[in-house]
Amino acid sequence: MTITSTPRARSGPRKRKIGAAVTALAIAAPLASVAFLTPAAVAAPGDQCMINAVIEQDITQSFSAANFDNTKAQISNVFDTFEGTGIPTTIGLSSFGSMAPLPTAPSLVGVDANSAAGAQALRDQVASYNYMTTPTGQVDQNGEPASGSNATNWQAGLQDAFANAQAQGANKIVFITDGVANAYTNSSGQYIKDSIDDTIKAQAAAAAGDVADQIRAAGIELQISFVRTNAVGGGGLDDTMFPANPDLVVQSMQELQPGFRIGNVISVEDITDRILVSTLADCSPAISLVKSHTDADITDINGDGFTNAGDQVVFTFVAQNTGNMALTNAVVTDADLSAAGVGLVDGGKLGSLAVGASGTVKSEPYTLTQANVDAGFFHNVATVKADSPKGPVTDDDDDKVPTDGTPGIKLEKSHDAEDITDVNKNGLTDAGDTVVFDLKASNTGHLTIENAVITDKMLADAGVTLEGDGKLGTIAVGQSTMIKSAPYTITQADVDNGGFTNVALVTGDTPKGPVKDDDDDKVPTSGTPGIKLEKSHDAEDITDVNKNGLTDAGDTVVFDLKASNTGHLTIENAVITDKMLADAGVTLEGDGKLGTIAVGQSTMIKSAPYTITQADVDNGGFTNVALVTGDTPKGPVKDDDDDEVPLKPAPVPPAPASNGSSLATTDAEQAGFGAAIGAGILALLGGGAFLALRNRRRESVTAHGEAQE
Numbered sequence: 001m002t003i004t005s006t007p008r009a010r011s012g013p014r015k016r017k018i019g020a021a022v023t024a025l026a027i028a029a030p031l032a033s034v035a036f037l038t039p040a041a042v043a044a045p046g047d048q049c050m051i052n053a054v055i056e057q058d059i060t061q062s063f064s065a066a067n068f069d070n071t072k073a074q075i076s077n078v079f080d081t082f083e084g085t086g087i088p089t090t091i092g093l094s095s096f097g098s099m100a101p102l103p104t105a106p107s108l109v110g111v112d113a114n115s116a117a118g119a120q121a122l123r124d125q126v127a128s129y130n131y132m133t134t135p136t137g138q139v140d141q142n143g144e145p146a147s148g149s150n151a152t153n154w155q156a157g158l159q160d161a162f163a164n165a166q167a168q169g170a171n172k173i174v175f176i177t178d179g180v181a182n183a184y185t186n187s188s189g190q191y192i193k194d195s196i197d198d199t200i201k202a203q204a205a206a207a208a209g210d211v212a213d214q215i216r217a218a219g220i221e222l223q224i225s226f227v228r229t230n231a232v233g234g235g236g237l238d239d240t241m242f243p244a245n246p247d248l249v250v251q252s253m254q255e256l257q258p259g260f261r262i263g264n265v266i267s268v269e270d271i272t273d274r275i276l277v278s279t280l281a282d283c284s285p286a287i288s289l290v291k292s293h294t295d296a297d298i299t300d301i302n303g304d305g306f307t308n309a310g311d312q313v314v315f316t317f318v319a320q321n322t323g324n325m326a327l328t329n330a331v332v333t334d335a336d337l338s339a340a341g342v343g344l345v346d347g348g349k350l351g352s353l354a355v356g357a358s359g360t361v362k363s364e365p366y367t368l369t370q371a372n373v374d375a376g377f378f379h380n381v382a383t384v385k386a387d388s389p390k391g392p393v394t395d396d397d398d399d400k401v402p403t404d405g406t407p408g409i410k411l412e413k414s415h416d417a418e419d420i421t422d423v424n425k426n427g428l429t430d431a432g433d434t435v436v437f438d439l440k441a442s443n444t445g446h447l448t449i450e451n452a453v454i455t456d457k458m459l460a461d462a463g464v465t466l467e468g469d470g471k472l473g474t475i476a477v478g479q480s481t482m483i484k485s486a487p488y489t490i491t492q493a494d495v496d497n498g499g500f501t502n503v504a505l506v507t508g509d510t511p512k513g514p515v516k517d518d519d520d521d522k523v524p525t526s527g528t529p530g531i532k533l534e535k536s537h538d539a540e541d542i543t544d545v546n547k548n549g550l551t552d553a554g555d556t557v558v559f560d561l562k563a564s565n566t567g568h569l570t571i572e573n574a575v576i577t578d579k580m581l582a583d584a585g586v587t588l589e590g591d592g593k594l595g596t597i598a599v600g601q602s603t604m605i606k607s608a609p610y611t612i613t614q615a616d617v618d619n620g621g622f623t624n625v626a627l628v629t630g631d632t633p634k635g636p637v638k639d640d641d642d643d644e645v646p647l648k649p650a651p652v653p654p655a656p657a658s659n660g661s662s663l664a665t666t667d668a669e670q671a672g673f674g675a676a677i678g679a680g681i682l683a684l685l686g687g688g689a690f691l692a693l694r695n696r697r698r699e700s701v702t703a704h705g706e707a708q709e
Helices: 065-082 116-127 155-167 200-216 246-256 270-278 335-340 370-375 456-460 492-496 579-585 612-619 665-709
Strands: 026-028 034-039 053-059 089-096 108-112 136-140 145-147 172-177 183-185 190-194 221-227 286-290 314-321 327-334 350-351 358-362 377-387 393-402 409-414 437-444 451-458 471-475 482-484 499-509 513-524 531-536 560-565 573-579 595-596 602-606 621-631 635-646
Touching: 053 065, 053 155, 065 089, 065 116, 089 116, 089 155, 089 200, 108 116, 108 155, 108 335, 136 172, 155 183, 155 200, 183 200, 190 437, 200 221, 200 246, 200 499, 200 621, 221 246, 221 499, 286 327, 314 327, 327 335, 335 377, 335 579, 350 358, 350 377, 393 665, 437 451, 437 471, 437 499, 451 456, 456 499, 471 482, 471 499, 482 595, 492 499, 560 573, 560 595, 560 621, 579 621, 595 602, 595 621
Parallel strands: 053 089, 053 172, 172 221, 286 393, 409 513, 531 635
Antiparallel strands: 026 034, 034 221, 089 108, 136 145, 183 190, 286 314, 314 358, 327 350, 327 377, 377 393, 409 437, 437 482, 451 471, 451 499, 499 513, 531 560, 560 602, 573 595, 573 621, 621 635
């Protein structure tokens, strides 16, 4: 209980310091009042929250029946207040009159007043109290026998309460009396009682004060309860026949409780409230929660050796009462688990927890999500809440489940036969045809991939786009995303290379950093190399140098040489050679070097003029062969072609008849002679033909005329 301390000096032949504070607690009643006076608190820090008190009840004849019944009722009400508070409450109950305890009101020690059974036992004990009028065998200084209830022996009552408190371990004594002691036992062991002599009364109060000092020195609070009694002839403060001297009452009460004043009366509600408030001041309800898991609590559902999405974890919650008062209705909640549809065993209810006691509850299995894995852990907070007489107490604790796994991405670039379009319909995969690529990005790791994008430099350089500009966005674990490229047109360079290979790249972001992968795809092309040479000349290519109307010795001829790329591969280093011309010293344009000939293209050159020789004429003409060669990606190519230049020498005249002359004719003479003969023959033939024609006409005319006649 909370009190203040005011030292005071005691009057009389000897002085002793009594630390005390006076808090008047009174039981207001129609006929009597009980004041609970609260002295200095002695509870040390860390004391357990509890009520442990001994009540010593004055059962003397100064109490009227109404006083007595009302006092018993007020005490019973206190037990009603203690019952069921949850505060451990131990009560000892005893009585005194001329002696302690009275045989009619024996001691009851160590009762659990917080329990229904204990509180009822105390109520029953108080209800059974009655006066003791039978002599006890005890005699006073005058030798007169004493009954139990015919004297007020504070000394005996306090000694009895002190002994019970020590046996019970109580830290409080509530001493209920009417305010005037008139009996005690002196140092010689003599029992002294006098109901009239104020000196004896003062000595009795002083003897009781010595016991009160011993009680406080032992660290036990002494609470004095003052009752205004009114039994006729009993000597109480409100006795109408022999009322007690108020000054003597104050002086006597101050031996027990320094600073006492008559009139400090409060209600029953205040009494019980102050008892609880003062007790609760030493109460520190508290609870702690530990949320945890071990490796054994994790189940690798997918068996991949990682703690990742789909695996399960069970949490353990241990709540302990770390305060100094009992707790009830303890329950653990976990908002994150609840939101995931995961409950706690028995709803997380732990029930009551005694001081220092613990309760354990487990969760149902929680399945880790991909979001947990992406975050690198699952972290959540649980809360425990319990009720105490001082109000609710809570605590929370978190637990983190680390997740693991690695990021991974894979790119597959491909095409199939259906992705190639034979634009030129030649049955080959060659220049001008188109191909569409399939690009598939897969998340092969354990972490979600964000901002995934595919790039393809070769296609981009060729102006070929990807679906969605290659942006894939998010790829979940185990998922794939596929896009296509726009058609790519195969180039002649691709064909010359026998096909082409290009590399695509996929990149993305994960919680553990960027990921990337690349893949290539080869598109083989088809087709064969081919070259054709055409060597020719025409009439315009022959020059009749000697103007004799013949193609003969001395005349010249120029040759046309045409090389054509008849295959599907570019021809490099093409060159034409012509051995006969070369041997004759005749060159070709550009030395016959044609360089590159594109597919489907031709290159033509001419030779320098070749002069026809007599040998050519003698042979009736000449034929020579030219050769074209070149390089392709699939190896060299060549072709040859010849061209014939027919020659016909001039006719030779027949030899003249021999006249005995031995002179031979010259070639000119022979030629002239032959010409003359030929002319004569033609003249004769012409004349004959003319005559024949004329005769036919005549015959026709004659016949026609005859027909007319």
